[in-house]
Amino acid sequence: MTAVVFDLDGTLVDSEPNYYEAGRRVLAAYGVTGFDWERHTDFIGIGTREMLQALKAEYGIDAPLEELLAGKNRHYLELARAATEVFPEMRLLVERLHADGVPMAVASGSSRAAIEAVLAGTGLSGYFRVLVSAEEVPHGKPEPDVFLEAARRLGADPAECVVVEDAPPGAEAAHAAGMRCVAVPYVPATADAPAFRLTGLLFPGGQSTFRASEAYDFVLGRAGAWG
CATH class of the missing domain: 1.10.150 (DNA polymerase; domain 1)
Incomplete structure (x- = not known):
């Protein structure tokens, strides 16, 4: 799955x-x-x-x-x-994955209260089955704990999970968890960080170059899946 x-x-x-x-x-x-x-x-x-x-x-x-x-x-x-802004292409990706029944989680270094407040305020709450805060695991990123806990709660094999991340510590955590990773650097100058070289799909220009359709195809493992 x-x-x-x-x-x-x-x-x-x-x-x-x-x-x-x-x-x-x-x-x-x-x-x-x-x-x-x-x-x-x-x-x-x-x-x-x-x-x-x-x-x-x-x-x-x-x-x-x-x-x-x-x-x-x-x-x-x-x-x-x-005020918190959702990146438009990210919202498109979340909506499409949800419509297709792909289980999703949020795994963040933020507090549980902050995660819930942001998702509620942006209208994203209903899309995610699982929320994991770094407060709930022994170690935060770059350790893989939050991602492994998200997979456990989703009932998913880590090898079948795809992480979407913006920072090198998160990409490193995804690799340590044995998960594929889509990297969208928040700070484009970090695009050549060693951790990003381990990712399966990198958008080096950050959010300005991110395309939901490309990420969706990568998640499903086949070109043209977006249709």
Whole structure:
């Protein structure tokens, strides 16, 4: 049984601006200035917990990690509920796969609350049988835990799953899980990352070059499947 596991942030939806702003706000509350978009992009594809652990050490923040996580999630949920954009070709792909009865999951480094809020706000909730947050598994990406858990909940063999990802850590996690991968780099400059060389289908120009029809054909394993 073919199944598809989507990353959420930067893949299905353009949530990175909201995550950046949420991170900037929570760091500013602890006296950290100078956290810019370029620094934020270093953490794209990394779970929120792992990101804040690194920044806590980098900036010498004394506050407990759980406090930072709660603050960032609070800011992010406020921003996400106000506005989150779905990438149009991704919506087309999700709708077509759903219409054809292909089981789908979302596996993300975001919190469960954030995943649910974004999917509800964008009208995507009804398309996914399974949601897995990095909070629910021992290790976040680039470890394969979230993808393997998604496959387990879907009742699918990992070898029959296709991951759709935007970041090198996610592509590395998909490879470690033994899953095929469609890579759509959120940051096109990362398109030559070693992890993306392991993917079955790469759109090096990112979302501007992504085509639902090509991804659909790859998922089903045959050219012209889109019809």
